[in-house]
Amino acid sequence: MKKFWIALPLAALALSACVTINIYFPAAAAEKAADKIIEEVWQMQQSDKPATVKETK
Amino acid sequence: MRYLTRICREALILFGMLLICFAARGSELTLTIGDIASPAFRASGIRLALPTDGSAELNIAKLNVDQREFRRVRVRCARFTLSPSQLACRQGRLDAIPDARLEFSYGFATRQLQASLLAPGGESWQVSGQLAESAWQLAVQLRQAQVRRLSFLLPTKMPQISQGALTGVLRLSGDASGMQGAGVDLQLVQTGFSNADGLHAAEKLGGKVSFTAKRTGFVWNWQGNVVWQSGELFWQPLYLTGGHALSGSGSFDGRVINIKQALVQLPGAGQVQLTGLWNVPPASLQEGSLRGSGLDLAALFSTYAQPYLEKGSLSDAALYGHADVAAYYRRGELQSLRLNLHEAGISDASHRYALLGVNSDIDWRLDAASVAVIDFAGGALLGAPIGAGQWRVKMDGLKFEVPQASLQILDGSLNLQDFHLQRAPLPPPCDGCTPAWHWAFSASLLPVSMDKISQTAGWPVMLGTLAARIPKVSYDGHAIKVEGALLFNVFDGTVVATGLELNDAFGRAPRLSGNLAMRNLDLDLLTRTFSFGNMQGRLDADVKKLQLQDWQPLSFEARLYSSAGRYPKKISQKAVQNISSLGGSGAAAAIQRSFLGFFENFGYDSIGWSCIMRNGICQMGGIEGTDGHGSGMYEIVRGGGIPAITVMGYNRSVSWVELTQRLKRVTQGNAKPVVQ
Amino acid sequence: MKKLLRYTTAMLTLTVSLNVMAAADLEVNTPGVNAIKSSMQARHAQLSAYYASGAVGLTADGMIALRDASAVPMAARQSVNALVAAENQDRGALYAEIANANAHPEWQAEIRSTFGQRWIQRAQPGWWVQSNGGWMQK
Incomplete structure (x- = not known):
């Protein structure tokens, strides 16, 4: 039981550390932003937009 | 040219060796030689077969000329004669050019060489030479000669010639100590070349080249003339069309090409005279001068300068007017520049700035101070008109100074004091920390009425004035900073x-x-x-x-x-x-x-x-x-x-x-x- | 024990809030981005024909390059060259501007590489794109 309480914060710490990397550069948001700009610059119709914008977490 | 003579000599050596060491085998004479090699030329797997019907066949398994390699080179002569006095090949065929007829003969005693290559369409290459050691000469007569056949003479990294024909004559002469004279008189038609990505290419080039060179002692004296009559050339980022011409004369001592005088015709822009000393081994300009008068700035700038300025603030600009130029360059630096501007001007395509009717006599020297007076008739800055004015610019090497100047803007005036312009390295971090132009000045803006400003800017009409006292405006290559205050009385x-x-x-x-x-x-x-x-x-x-x-x-x-x-x-x-x-x-x-x-x-x-x-x-x-x-x-x-x-x-x-x-x-x- | 629990909860809360931040959109609606975007939009009308002919291709690093100038008449090569240079200048400015607008100038390289992938992925069939250092046609 005691071990569990020690392990939990450590796991949380590890998790937050892991998330920090994720935050360091928001890849999904950047892809979304890139797609938005690309559509405008290339004046693409929404219809030919491939459904590849993945929601990552 | 030296290269050609070298090849000719090597060919002779080859024939000589053939004579010395052929051997009989059955009804056919076959001769094999391992290798013939020299720095620029190498042939291996050489075999000469002489059947009894009077024909001959020469095979070279591998032939290297410079960096190019040819495999299985084969020459066949229908009638081959070899006697103590003469070697001759009649009705020859070269496998590489199957529809061409090759003939050659060489007299051992007379040392006369005759060779010809005739191809359909009136193409002919004729070589005749007197190859005596003491005084030799060689002439190559070309008629409709396909330029692409000479591709092997060019370094492999040069663009590939796709078409074009040469007509004219090339003459070389010399003695035991080497070549003494050379002359070229050629007409080029419909020539095209391109490298793989099309960044260095030409189409339908036509023109004339004449060139003569004579050696006295160690020094060659040369003169030449190139007239580019038609066609177009793209040599990234330049795009040029026919109408250019170059003529000049000078000397060459083996290390330095001395251009005593040269005249370049730039179509639409004018004529430029050049002199210079060009170092051959490090390929660098040791010294040079340039002189031109009445040059058309619009054509000169748009054709020859703008393609290189695609990133700067000048990439959208157009120049006007005429200029006389005299520049002198030495030891890696511009030493002096005399620039006479006649009704010159500059304007930016996006209407950010313009300066028109500029007249000036600028006499700049790297190592001495001088003053230039620049008159201008008017201009515009960010949409606001600027009136006529005169600036006195103090120049001292790469430092420029305008102690006092004024620009008439709308109904007020901008008075500049202590304008300094100089080239200095950017502080790190920067792009490679290359030197950039820095400038700074202090200024006062005498009241400009706000109704004029609002009209110019398309704002609702405001009453009042704009005035400013600015202790310092500076530009460090990145940002323009204004110290002090702009005061609007509105x-x-x-x-x-x-x-x-x-x-x-x-x-x-x-x-x-x-x-x-x-x-x-x-x-x-x-x-x-x-x-x-x-x-x-x-x-x-x-x-x-x-x-x-x-x-x-x-x-x-x-x-x-x-x-x-x-x-x-x-x-x-x-x-x-x-x-x-x-x-x-x-x-x-x-x-x-x-x-x-x-x-x-x-x-x-x-x-x-x-x-x-x-x-x-x-x-x-x-x-x-x-x-x-x-x-x-x-x-x-x-x-x-x-x-x-x-x-x-x-x-x-x-x-x-x-x-x-x-x-x-x-x-x-x-x-x-x-x-x- | 209770303290530990609170500590853990705080940790988790922090994690969650950070997650939310990561999911948020990137700011791309600044005057700078808009100015660059409209300049690129105007240029695209001229460039699209060159993408289609293969004269210009999309590079893996989010730029464009003059791939095969011989697909363009000689007299037009200089202007294509200038278009490519101007487009690349805008693209570089765009990536820097997005990074700055989001107060993370150090993201510039990643933004550029994200854009690099997206431009290529969204390119029309027939356009030339760079992959593994070589050119291939989509």
């Missing part, structure tokens, strides 16, 4: 701009930052100018940390408030409605519409409004200290006098685009304000 009050800094000034989206302090603006004048319902009183405003990008607000912290002091304070019913409508459909003022209808004007005690703009959202507030109402409401107008009115806002955040659109609707007055 609306009977003052607007002072401080801490101005313009980053990426010549980029796509210039970024301006600074602070504005407005004092005692007359609300009556202000509301009239922008046709916002009438208000009376005085207003102060502070805009801090203002950031404009592409001249659009990016972020700022603005606060408007009633000026201190005693003065009449009145607000019209229309203004109240307009202020209320700025809150949008979700915003409302704590006012009664029925009550509003009775009075035209109301009294007030103070006005206050603030907006902190970030990421396109304006966080609003009211008169300072009125935020404590708990409900999130704030006072924009606090009532006072009779009849009094208080305007409350409760919507704290609004999109900046939305707010400016509403303001536009209100000031244009053609939309009815919506009061809820």
Whole structure:
């Protein structure tokens, strides 16, 4: 039981550390932003937009 | 040319060896030689077969000329004769050019060489030579000779010749000590070449080349003439068409090419005379001079300079007028430049700047000081016209100074003092820390009327003046910084701009930052100018940390408030409605519409409004200290006098685009304000 | 024990809030981005024909390159060259501007590489794109 309480914060710490990397550069948001700009610059119709914008977490 | 003679000699050596070591085997003579090698030429697996029918066949398994390799080279002679006095090949065929006929003969005693290659379409290559050691000469006569057959002479990294024909003659002569004379007289037609990516290519080139060189002792004296008559050339980033010509003469001592005089015809631009010393081993210009008069600046700039300036602020510019130029270059640096400008000008395609009718006689030297007087007839800066003027520029090497100058702008004038321009390295971090031009000056702007400025800028007509006293404006290669203040006398009050800094000034989206302090603006004048319902009183405003990008607000912290002091304070019913409508459909003022209808004007005690703009959202507030109402409401107008009115806002955040659109609707007055 | 629990919860809360931040959109609606975007939009009308003919291709690093100038008449090569240079200048400015607008100038390289992948992925069939250092046609 005691071990569990020690392990939990450590796991949380590890998790937050892991998330920090994720935050360091928001890849999904950047892809979304890139797609938005690309559509405008290339004046693409929404219809030919491939459904590849993945929601990552 | 030396290369050609070398090949000829090597060919002779080959024949010589054939003679010495052939051997009989059965009814056919076969001779094999392992290798013949020299620095530029190497042949291996050589086999000569002489059947008894009088023919001959020469096979070379591998032939290397320079960096090129040919495999299985085969020459067949239908009639081959070899006697102690002569070697001859009649009705020969070269496998590489199957439809051409090859003939050659060489007399051992006479040392006469005759060779010819005839191909369909009237193409012929004829070589005749007298190859005596003491005095040899070689002539190559070409008629419709396909240029691509010479590809093997060019280094492999050069563009590949696809078509074209040569007609003319090439002569070489010499003695035991080497070549003594060379002459070329060739006409080139319909020549094209290109490298794989098409960045270095030409089509339908036509022209004439004549060149002669004679050796005296160790020195070659040469003269040449190249006329490029037709066709087009793209040599990234230059695009040139026919009409160019070059003629010149000079000498060559094995290390340095001395161009004693050369004349270059640049179509549309004029003539340029050149002299120079070109070092051959390090391929560098040791010394050179350039001279041209009446050069057309428009053609010169657009054809020869602009393609290289695709990134700078000059990439969109056009030049006008004429110039006389004399420049002298030595030891890696420009030493002197004499530039006479005749009615010259420059203007930017996006109308940011223009300077026209420039006349000047500039005599610049790297190691001496001088003064240039530059007269100009006028111009424009950011849409505002500039009047005629004269600048005296002190020059000392790469330092330029204008102690005093003035620019007539609209009805005022910008007086510059201590303008300094010099080249210095950028402080790190920077792009390779290459030197960039830095400049700085101090200036005062004598009053320009605001109605002229607003006309030029397309703003509502404002009265008042703009004046400024600027201790220092500087540019360090990145940003333009303004120390001191710009003072606008507008609306009977003052607007002072401080801490101005313009980053990426010549980029796509210039970024301006600074602070504005407005004092005692007359609300009556202000509301009239922008046709916002009438208000009376005085207003102060502070805009801090203002950031404009592409001249659009990016972020700022603005606060408007009633000026201190005693003065009449009145607000019209229309203004109240307009202020209320700025809150949008979700915003409302704590006012009664029925009550509003009775009075035209109301009294007030103070006005206050603030907006902190970030990421396109304006966080609003009211008169300072009125935020404590708990409900999130704030006072924009606090009532006072009779009849009094208080305007409350409760919507704290609004999109900046939305707010400016509403303001536009209100000031244009053609939309009815919506009061809820 | 209770303290530990609170500590853990705080940790988790922090994690969650950070996650939210990561999911948020990137700010791309600044005057700078808009100015660059409209300049690129205007240029695209001229460039699209060159993408289609293969004269210009999309590079893996989010730029464009003159791939095969011989697909363009000689007299037009200089202007294609200038278009490519101007487009690349805008693209570089765009990536820097997005990074700056989000207050993370150090993201510039990653933004560029994200854009590099997206431009290529969204390219029309027939256009030339760079992959593994070589050119291939989509």
